[in-house]
Amino acid sequence: MGWSVNRSWCEQGLECEQGLECEQGLDPPEIKEILHLATLNELEVIPLVQTFGHMEFVLKHEALAHLREVALFPNTLNPHEAESLALVGAMISQVMELHPGARWLHVGCDEVYYLGEGEASRQWLQQEHNTKARLCLSHIKAVACHVLARHPATRPLVWDDMLRAIPEDQLSASGVPRLVEPVLWDYGADLDVHGKALLMEKYRKCGFLRLWAASAFKGATGASQALTPIEHHLRNNVQWLQVAASGPADMLQGIVLTGWQRYDHFSVLCELLPVGIPSLAVCLQSLLNGGFAEDVKAKVENFLGISNLEITDFTSEGAGSFPGSDILALVTHVGLHLRSSVDALLERDRYVTGWFSSYHRRRKLIHPVMVQHIQPQALSLLARWSTLVRELEAALHRVFYPDTVEEWLEENVQPSLRRLQGLLQDLREAASPRQLAAQDP
Missing domain, CATH: 1.20.58 (Methane Monooxygenase Hydroxylase; Chain G, domain 1)
Structure with missing residues (x-):
């Protein structure tokens, strides 16, 4: 098929693990230990830092509230302020300093809600030829150029939802396809396989050389979900395999198995990582083996120390010998x-x-x-x-x-x-x- 499951791990959500009010995050020694353990286990870490939407963890602070796109809402960065790109650049520098040699850096850019609704954006949009799509692309381009100028060996990744509806000619003319690799995400159990294949073809025509897909092994099924519905995530990942088989050859680099900890910075915790490990094992083995046949199920049960893994409900309680069981x-x-x-x-x-x-x-x-x-x-x-x-x-x-x-x-x-x-x-x-x-x- 021209692609493989990339043995990489995005650090998305780590800043949220310590709760809404804690600002400490992970200490540099802790990150160094994570990177060391990843290397020992043949994992390559892809760091993620939000640079446009989902900026609540930064813009909630009074000292930075003036950089909000809309004054009332802390989720979206104002792309017109020079200080905004300086802030993004500082965060990227901090992250990259702790991840020397990273081949990819995920810069987020998903769900940029209320873009174009700030006063500066309203005035900008009144000028001829200016659109929300152009505004979005210009900020993505600025962030990507910043990354590549300072870290030329690192390729920026972006979530693709803000790109999907932009016409092909605008995407091509923006220069963005030569700078970033989009990550197509969809976590539903009833994926539009044909539609995703057409979207991949659109991106190919626009000039993107490489694409990624993003599924989920936990999260995405309810903001306060406590138990992981394995069957939902299994179906999602199997359908992404179908997309991979029907999309443009040799473009798809891998599938990012996201594992949500919160829906956003202000929401409650959803499934804890130990709760989602059986789903992670099921989804990973299904991607590696092209499906979830009985032999794959037996392999997962052996890995987890579970005699009979139940994927259709939550009745496998009390079983398992894996860490966190x-x-x-x-x-x-x-x-x-x-x-x-x-x-x-x-x-x-x-x-x-x-x-x-x-x-x-x-x-x-x-x-x-x-x-x-x-x-x-x-x-x-x-x-x-x-x-x-x-x-x-x-x-x-x-x-x-x-x-x-x-x-x-x-x-x-x-x-x-x-x-x-x-x-x-x-x-x-x-x-x-x-x-x-x-x-x-």
């Missing part, structure tokens, strides 16, 4: 059973719904005998989940920064535990002698 098992158990078990008690238990409803709880009213029906169940459920959550918290702390652990537990565990604790508190107050004596006959 303990987190996967605990997260799966929480994801499948915590909220549902609490809902069953609070919303479907006949004693709670019949004798200690929200009406009773607000007024602290309860028949004393009902305390004996409700309280033991609630205490048992709380004790069982508290024990499991302590085990999960300890496992998470072995892998993640403390604020990542705090955030994930706050989003996925604490709401259900607080509901149980609230029920028990209301029971104690309603069952107090003073409250029982005060109840109307």
Whole structure:
């Protein structure tokens, strides 16, 4: 087919791992250790730094807010400000200093929302022949030229979504096809294979010499998704294989298997990396072997130490011997059973719904005998989940920064535990002698 799965790893999202407020990121020694481990495992790192859209991690700061395209929104950089390119250049320099010899640098440029809506852009667009497409291409060109001028051996990669609708003649005339390699991304389970092949052909006609595809092995299926739907990602990657087989020969350099940690800088965490490792193994082996036949499935199960990998649902809990499999098992158990078990008690238990409803709880009213029906169940459920959550918290702390652990537990565990604790508190107050004596006959 003229292409292969490129054994590279984009560092996209690493700045988000430590939570929304933490500015520390990875220390240089940590990056050096990652690069060393990558080399030992025959992996080539492709760093990524956003340079246009998804700039919230920079533009959220008051000191840099004047570089926003639209003053209210921190996601898009104002391409008219000279200081904007200086900022991008400084970030690129920092990243490249820590990645000497990198053959590629991904400069992002996806989802440049509100481009053209800032005051400077509005005035610029009033001039003859100026369009949003031209504005977008001029910034991409400026960033790419900056990279190539200072790092001539490094090839810039860009996400392709801002390029898709631009006519061929404009793309060709811009000079951008000679400077960057587009990464065509689509994470859906029902890919338009024919449409993607036509898009690749369009890019070829515009003068792009090399293209990349981007699938996903986790993320992309829900901003707050906790468990990875392997079948969805498997279908996505298999369909990208079909695109590769039907597109222009020898253009596709590889497939970037993205693994999202957040939808954007301000969103919650989606699937943690240990949770997505089985999906990563399935998708990688499917790409390498041209599909997910039984022999490929057996190979993945052997890699992961899973006796029977389930790809259609989340029932493979408690299995696996790969690093992080303990987190996967605990997260799966929480994801499948915590909220549902609490809902069953609070919303479907006949004693709670019949004798200690929200009406009773607000007024602290309860028949004393009902305390004996409700309280033991609630205490048992709380004790069982508290024990499991302590085990999960300890496992998470072995892998993640403390604020990542705090955030994930706050989003996925604490709401259900607080509901149980609230029920028990209301029971104690309603069952107090003073409250029982005060109840109307």
